[in-house]
Structure formats: C-alpha cells, structure tokens
Amino acid sequence: VPAPAPPAEPAERRFRDIFGARSVVGALVVVGVLSLFAVALPALDDAVRKSSGFETGGVYVVSPTVSFTPADGWVIEPEGTIKGLVVTASKNGWTMKVNGALTLTPGQSVGDFAKVFRDGDKQLDGITQVGELEPFTTTSGANGVTWSSHGPTQAAQEWDVAQGSTVAQMRADGSAANLAAVQGELDAMAKSIVITAAAAGAGS
Amino acid sequence: VSAETPPSSAFSGQPTGRPSFIDLQSFVFWVVVVVVGYGFIHTYSAITGAPIMAVQPGIGWLALVLWLLYGAAFLAIVYAHQLFVRRSPLITVAALLWGGFVAVWFAAQANSAVQDIFNHWFALDFNDRWGTAIAAATNEETLKLLGLVALVLLPLAGVRTMLDGWFYGSMIGLGFQLVEDYTYTIQNSGDNADVFGFVFTRGFVGGIWSHAIYTGIAGAGVGYLVSRRDRPWLTRIGVAVGLFAVAWFFHFLWDIPLLNDWIGDSMLSKVAVFLIKGVPALVTLLIIVRIGRNHERAVWSAFVDGTIDRSIVSDAEATALLDRKGRRAARKAVAQAKGRKAGRLQKHLQYAQLRYVQSVAEEGVGSNSAAEEQARVQELRGLIAAM
Numbered sequence: 001v002p003a004p005a006p007p008a009e010p011a012e013r014r015f016r017d018i019f020g021a022r023s024v025v026g027a028l029v030v031v032g033v034l035s036l037f038a039v040a041l042p043a044l045d046d047a048v049r050k051s052s053g054f055e056t057g058g059v060y061v062v063s064p065t066v067s068f069t070p071a072d073g074w075v076i077e078p079e080g081t082i083k084g085l086v087v088t089a090s091k092n093g094w095t096m097k098v099n100g101a102l103t104l105t106p107g108q109s110v111g112d113f114a115k116v117f118r119d120g121d122k123q124l125d126g127i128t129q130v131g132e133l134e135p136f137t138t139t140s141g142a143n144g145v146t147w148s149s150h151g152p153t154q155a156a157q158e159w160d161v162a163q164g165s166t167v168a169q170m171r172a173d174g175s176a177a178n179l180a181a182v183q184g185e186l187d188a189m190a191k192s193i194v195i196t197a198a199a200a201g202a203g204s
Numbered sequence: 205v206s207a208e209t210p211p212s213s214a215f216s217g218q219p220t221g222r223p224s225f226i227d228l229q230s231f232v233f234w235v236v237v238v239v240v241g242y243g244f245i246h247t248y249s250a251i252t253g254a255p256i257m258a259v260q261p262g263i264g265w266l267a268l269v270l271w272l273l274y275g276a277a278f279l280a281i282v283y284a285h286q287l288f289v290r291r292s293p294l295i296t297v298a299a300l301l302w303g304g305f306v307a308v309w310f311a312a313q314a315n316s317a318v319q320d321i322f323n324h325w326f327a328l329d330f331n332d333r334w335g336t337a338i339a340a341a342t343n344e345e346t347l348k349l350l351g352l353v354a355l356v357l358l359p360l361a362g363v364r365t366m367l368d369g370w371f372y373g374s375m376i377g378l379g380f381q382l383v384e385d386y387t388y389t390i391q392n393s394g395d396n397a398d399v400f401g402f403v404f405t406r407g408f409v410g411g412i413w414s415h416a417i418y419t420g421i422a423g424a425g426v427g428y429l430v431s432r433r434d435r436p437w438l439t440r441i442g443v444a445v446g447l448f449a450v451a452w453f454f455h456f457l458w459d460i461p462l463l464n465d466w467i468g469d470s471m472l473s474k475v476a477v478f479l480i481k482g483v484p485a486l487v488t489l490l491i492i493v494r495i496g497r498n499h500e501r502a503v504w505s506a507f508v509d510g511t512i513d514r515s516i517v518s519d520a521e522a523t524a525l526l527d528r529k530g531r532r533a534a535r536k537a538v539a540q541a542k543g544r545k546a547g548r549l550q551k552h553l554q555y556a557q558l559r560y561v562q563s564v565a566e567e568g569v570g571s572n573s574a575a576e577e578q579a580r581v582q583e584l585r586g587l588i589a590a591m
Contacts, residue, residue, distance in 0.1 A: 018229045026357035027231035033350050034239060034306075037314035037343060045317035048324045078323035 049075045054089070059194075062087050063100030066168040069192035071185035094174030094182045096189070102167040110162040114145045117158060117169075121147075126154040136161065140194045142168070155179050157186060163195035215288075215507035215561075219568040223292040223362035225355075232357045236298065236306075243305030247383060254390050266396055267389040270403045275300075275382045278416065282374050287497055287527070288504045289562055291371050295361050299372045302351030303379025303419070307344065308387075314343040337459035341452045344380070348419045349448065351376045352426050362566075366427040366496035370489075373423015377415035385411065409475070413482030414458070417489050422451035424492045447492070454485040501526055508561060511569070516581050517557045525554060542591045549591075553584040 017023065054060055054070035061067045063085055073091050080088025085101040104113055114133055121130045129150045136146040136159055144161030155176040160169050170190050174182070227233040251257065257264045279296075315336075322335035352373050356363045363372060389402040425447030429440045457463075458481050467473045508522045517525070524534040531554055539547025560577035567573055 018231060022357060022359065023229070023231045026354070027235045030232060030235050030239075030350060030354050030357070033346070034310055037310045037347060041314045041317040041321075045320045048321050078320065 060087060062098050062168075065166050065196050066098065066100030067194050067196070068098055068168075068170070068189055071189055074185070074189075091185075092174070092181050093178045094172055094186075096170060096172040096186060098189075098193070099169040099171070102169055103165045104162060104167055110144050110160055110167065113162070113167060114147070114158070114160040117160070117171075118147055118149075121149040121156060121158075124149070124151075124154075124156075126151040127156065128152065136190070138193050139191050142193065142195050144168075146190070150176060153177070159190040159193070161190075161193055161195065166195050168193045168195055215503045215565045219564075219571075220362055220364070220566050221360070222566045222573075223295060224360040225292065225294045225298045225358065227358045227360040230358055230360075232354055236302065236351075236354050236358075239306050240298075240301045243309040244301075246309050247305050247387070251387060251390065254387075256390050256393060260395075263393050263396065263399055264390050267386055267393065267399045267403070270399065271382050271386045271389070271407070274403060274407045274411070275378060278378055278411075279375070282371065282378070282416070285493065286367070286371065288500055288525075288558060289365075289367070290559070291368065292361075295355060295372065296375050299351060299355065299375035300379035300382075302354070303348055303376035303381075303415070304383035305379075307347040307351060307376065307380050308383045311340075311344045311347050314347070315339045318343065332461065334460065337456045340459050341455035344415070345418060345422060345448065345452050345455055348376045348380055348415065349373070349422050349426065352419070352423050356426060356430055363427065363430065365431045365500060366424050367493070367500055369423040369425065369427020369430075370420045370493055370496060371423075373426070374416045374420035376423070377417065377419030380419070381411060381415040384415075409478055410482070413454075413478075413485045415455075417485050418451040418455050420489050421454070421485070421492060422448045424489075424496060427496070450488060454481075454488070457481050458485075504561070507565060511564060512561055513569075516560055516578055521554075521557060525557065538588065542588065546588050546591045549584055549588050553581060553588065556580040556584055 054074060054076065058069070059067050060070050070089065071091075074089040074096070075091065077088040077090050077095065080086065080095070080097055086097060086099045088095060088097045090096075102113075104110065111133060118130060118133060121127055127149045131148040131150075133145040133147050136144045138144070138161055142161040142163045144159060146157065146159045149156040153176055154173070156171070156173045158169065158171045160167055162168075170186075170193060172182075172186050225233070251264070254264070279300075318339035319331050319335055322331050322339070326335070352363070352369060355361045355372055363369065385402070385406045388406065389399055393399045393402060425444035428447075429444035432440055432443075463480065464474075464477050467477050505522070505526060508517060512522075521534070524530040531551075534554070535547045535550045538550040556577055560574060560581055563571060563574040563577050
C-alpha cells in the first residue's frame with residue numbers, strides 16, 4: 001500500500017508571512033481597538049475631568065453658604081460631588097471633600113461637632129493614631145478645629161470651621177507616603193474656606 | 205448566488221488545512237498571546253488581592269471549583285451542538301482565555317472611564333438608569349467580538365463559517381462570564397452559602413442567557429461576513445452589523461433597571477424579569493444556529509456527494525447523518541436488529557464517519573488522519589457486521 005500523499009496546502013496557509021498585510025494590519029487592528037478602550041477612553045475621561053474641574057485661581061462655591069479656593073491640580077471627582085452641597089476632589093493619591101451642608105445643633109460647639117468625627121477615626125481600618133483637636137482659624141476669620149490621624153500607610157486630616165450654626169467641613173484622606181506633597185495645598189485650601197454672612201446669624 | 209464565489213467552508217472541495225491556534229507566522233498570534241498574558245496578570249492580582257482570599261481562602265477555592273464545573277457543563281452543551289464539525293480544542297481554549305482575561309480586564313477599564321464621563325456630562329442618576337448599561341453593552345460586546353476578529357485574522361485558525369463564528373463567539377462569551385462571575389463571587393461572598401447562592405443566581409438564573417449568548421449572536425454575524433462570499437458585500441456587512449446590534453440590545457436590555465423597577469422586587473417578579481429579558485436572546489440565538497446549521501448541512505451534504513468514497517459513508521448513512529433524529533433512528537434500527545452493543549458501536553461508527561469527512565475536507569483524502577478514520581470506520585463496520 002503506497003504511503004498517503006501529503007495534502008495540498010491551501011494558498012491561504014502556504015503564503016503566510018509574518019510581515020504580510022494580513023499579519024501586520026491585523027495585529028494593528030487588534031492593538032488599535034484595545035488601545036481605544038484601554039488608553040483613549042481613560043485619556044478622554046481624564047481630559048473631561050480636567051476640563052470640568054476647578055478654575056485655576058477661582059473661588060469654588062460648594063453650597064449657598066460655603067466656598068473655598070482650590071489649589072492647582074486638584075480634580076473634581078463626580079462620584080463624591082453633589083452640586084450645591086458637597087465637592088470631592090483628588091490629587092496625588094489624596095482625596096479631599098468639602099461639605100457645605102452641615103449645621104450645629106443648638107448648644108453644640110464646633111469642638112463638640114468635630115469630636116464625633118474624630119472618635120469615628122479611631123474605628124477606621126488602617127488608622128492607628130488619632131491626634132488631638134487643635135484650634136484653627138481661616139483667613140476670613142472663621143474659627144474651628146483641626147486634627148490628623150495616621151496609620152502605617154494611610155493618613156487623614158480634617159478641618160471643621162463654623163460661623164453661626166453653619167459648619168464647613170473639609171476632610172482629606174490618602175496615602176501617608178504622599179502627604180508631604182499635598183500638605184501645603186490642603187492647609188491653604190482649608191484656610192481659604194469662607195462661610196458667607198448670609199448663613200451666619202442663627203447662632204448656637 | 206454566484207457560482208464563481210462559493211461560500212467559504214471547511215467543506216469547500218479543496219483541503220483547507222487542520223485549524224490551529226498556534227501560528228508563529230502571524231503578528232496577530234503574538235498580540236493575542238501578549239494581551240492574554242497581560243490580562244491574566246491583572247486578573248490574577250485582582251483575585252488574589254480580594255480581602256476574602258486572605259481571610260477565608262476556602263471560599264475562593266469553592267467558588268473556583270463550582271464555576272469551573274459550571275463552565276465545563278456549559279461548554280459541553282455548546283460543544284454537543286456541533287453537528288458536522290468538531291472544532292479545534294486549542295482555538296476553543298484561546299477563545300475562552302480571550303473572553304476571560306482580555307475582554308474582562310479591558311472592559312473594566314473602559315467601563316469605568318465611560319461611566320465617569322457620563323457622570324461629568326449628565327445628571328447624577330443617568331448612570332444608574334442608562335449609563336452603566338450603555339457602557340457595558342458597548343465596551344464588553346466590542347471587546348469580546350474583537351477576540352473573534354483576531355481568530356479570523358489568524359490564517360491557521362480557519363474561522364470560515366457562520367457556525368464557527370457562533371461557536372468561538374460563545375466560547376469567548378463563556379470565558380468572560382466565568383471570570384466576571386468568579387470575581388464577583390469572591391468579592392461579595394461572606395461564607396460558603398453565599399458562594400452557592402451566587403453560582404445559582406448568576407450561573408443558572410442569569411447566566412443561561414448572558415455573555416455566551418450575546419457573543420454567540422454577534423459571532424455568527426462575523427462568521428457570516430467572512431464566509432458567505434456568495435452574497436453581496438452589503439448583505440454580509442448588514443448581517444454582521446445587524447447581529448452585533450441585536451447582541452448589543454439584549455445586553456443593554458439585561459443591564460437597564462427600567463423593567464425591574466416597573467415589575468417590582470419580589471422573587472416572582474425577579475424571575476419574570478429574567479425570563480422577559482433572557483428568553484428572547486436565547487430564542488434568537490437558537491434561530492441563528494438553526495439557520496447556520498441548515499447551511500452547513502447543505503454544504504456538508506454536497507461535499508459528501510461529490511468527494512467521499514461511498515464505501516466509507518454510504519448514501520443511506522450520509523442521509524442518516526444529516527440530523528440528530530436520523531442518527532438516532534439509524535442507531536435504534538441497528539440496536540433492534542443486533543442488540544444494544546451494536547447500537548453503541550453504530551454511534552461510534554457515525555462519529556468516525558463524521559471525523560473522516562472532516563479529515564478529508566481539512567487535510568485531503570490521502571492524508572494520514574483520513575486514512576486513520578477510514579480504518580476505524582472499516583473496523584467498526586466489521587464489528588457490527590459480525591454481531
């Protein structure tokens with residue numbers, strides 16, 4: 001019995017070439033579409049974030065009663081932002097939130113108010129040391145308190161300032177390793193918080 | 205129908221070559237290898253980094269075993285739906301890997317970016333109502349289908365028919381489904397009961413009409429586009445785009461909460477929603493597979509008539525092989541005449557004849573594989589005759 005003849009290879013298989021059009025163009029198509037999803041879309045997202053972020057040097061109105069001056073490079077995070085109430089922004093692995101919709105209860109001081117949140121820090125995973133409340137005054141003259149919390153990798157800082165019954169709360173969380181890079185900007189933004197006169201007057 | 209441009213098929217008359225995923229002469233192959241590896245590393249990191257894996261690794265293992273069993277059962281069902289061609293196991297694995305590691309990982313990046321953009325552009329609840337569904341259907345369906353396009357671009361893979369597109373598309377969808385569901389399970393389970401619950405709800409209640417179905421539908425369109433050279437270009441493109449749109453719509457429909465809100469939140473309502481959203485997708489796929497199979501049957505039959513030695517597959521046997529009913533009837537007739545063991549041997553004979561036809565189609569009548577199958581057919585025929 002003669003050995004079976006080798007099958008005839010179809011042209012499509014015989015003339016394969018790694019530098020042929022089907023190989024090169026095909027690979028470019030696959031890489032191009034993947035890049036669209038993995039590079040172009042995130043880049044567009046980044047551009048949209050920046051374009052809809054803070055205006056350089058401008059004052060950002062958080063709520064009808066609270067505003068502040070954002071530092072350069074902080075990008076608004078839409079997930080944590082509710083227009084007219086709260087704004088969340090991020091930079092260098094840090095996230096900061098300014099809440100302009102809080103008020104003191106009758107008889108409550110800003111220190112009492114802050115203590116509730118400071119006690120909450122003690123329960124947080126990754127936080128091992130919670131600092132004492134320290135007095136804090138904004139450039140516009142509103143008084144409040146601030147404290148810092150730390151852990152092996154995480155850190156947090158909070159500033160609570162009040163005028164009348166209105167409280168402006170600025171909270172920042174992020175990587176302890178990057179704190180130095182944003183510390184000055186966080187301090188400056190906290191200092192820039194303004195509680196408008198319209199809000200003051202309810203008294204506590 | 206143009207006689208000059210017959211549809212592309214494994215049964216086209218000339219040997220097409222045995223399909224293979226490994227094609228060192230193609231950049232596409234190397235791109236697929238690299239991105240599968242890239243996706244695997246990221247997916248592995250995400251899975252091993254899940255908090256539950258550090259605290260209760262047993263949950264991770266249980267989920268892995270259950271989802272693998274689920275995947276094996278799903279694969280077996282889809283595999284059994286191949287009537288005339290047994291598709292390459294290696295290409296099947298490549299399709300599963302693309303779906304599980306490439307499509308899942310890249311879609312996660314894209315979904316996150318698109319939803320973020322929607323958050324900037326639209327009202328807060330837009331994502332909940334529409335955005336998540338639009339992003340998922342668009343990104344995931346495109347990325348899954350890209351895997352099939354990559355296979356089409358590999359000359360050795362030989363994706364040539366509508367049913368090739370359906371089969372490998374389904375495998376890509378199944379891979380996607382398994383990795384996504386496994387990741388979801390370990391990220392949301394607190395104990396073993398949760399794992400069983402997720403496998404039931406995501407696997408059986410929601411998984412039967414999920415990614416494997418969507419990509420199967422869209423894949424059939426790509427298969428039609430590349431194979432039906434007897435049809436005008438516009439028709440082929442129209443079918444491919446149309447089936448992608450159908451797959452996109454079913455995916456979108458599954459993800460939007462609109463119907464869920466209207467119908468309510470009771471268990472019965474949830475089942476009703478699953479059925480309303482899922483059954484049309486499954487029925488659509490079954491219709492598409494039926495159309496593809498009818499075409500494959502006609503091409504196979506013509507190939508057998510024109511090429512196959514009738515001493516290996518007789519006219520009556522070829523007719524019986526055309527559908528499952530005929531095959532069962534032939535086995536039953538042999539079993540009634542010569543006993544149950546002969547009926548079982550007849551089943552093996554039918555498979556050997558199908559493999560023979562496929563070997564002749566892919567490697568030629570003089571190939572070693574055709575000779576092996578021919579010998580097997582003759583051996584089985586002798587065994588049955590001796591009973």
